[in-house]
Amino acid sequence: MGPNGEQVGIVRIEDALRLAEEADLDLVEVAPQARPPVAKLMDFGKFKYESAQKARESRRNQQLTVIKEQKLRPKIDQHDYETKKGHVSRFLAQGNKVKVTIMFRGREQSRPELGFRLLEKLAEDVSDLGFIESKPKQDGRNMIMVLAPHKNPKAKSKATKEAEGAES
Structure with missing residues (x-):
């Protein structure tokens, strides 16, 4: 996937890394279990922050059983x-x-x-x-x-x- 969320299609890893370097972004593997694995051009720090926010939100909605x-x-x-x-x-x-x-x-x-x-x-x-x-x-x-x-x-x-x- 491209930096704006558009579908790029199946691309070789070397080409994807080159595209990421040109756009000054990181190549982040979003869905490693998929065939082929899905990667996205994005800022890795932003990705980590958003995934931490999602995890925190899911913990907040969890009910603790005693x-x-x-x-x-x-x-x-x-x-x-x-x-x-x-x-x-x-x-x-x-x-x-x-x-x-x-x-x-x-x-x-x-x-x-x-x-x-x-x-x-x-x-x-x-x-x-x-x-x-x-x-x-x-x-x-x-x-x-x-x-x-x-x-x-x-x-x-x-x-x-x-x-x-x-x-x-």
Whole structure:
């Protein structure tokens, strides 16, 4: 490509370098994967600056996902469960993913269905704030499930207001 963006066509490298030197510009390879590779006559400093600006802009538009973790036991008391559920609700309301881990000890490992039921109950209790991103799966002594917040934030639901009320 020429200095003004016009198509020059397929040119030998030696001819392209000579054209660049005559125009007092650099020969910059824009698309090295293309066949044949695409090069452009331009100021290399300007090219570096523009590519840095594009990279900065793409980083600015990127959303950082935070994964919070909540650990439970299979034989959790009702009040403790409500407290942990409140934490999960608050994390989801803030837009974070939540990794819920159930830790099994001793003989509890022979009853993984207790942990599975607990995770299903928790997912159902916070279903208005988030959904199951990865199903519960056994990982050694632990059972893990990941909950993600819903994409479109609707009008503040009852659970969101409760979670914010618990913070105050």
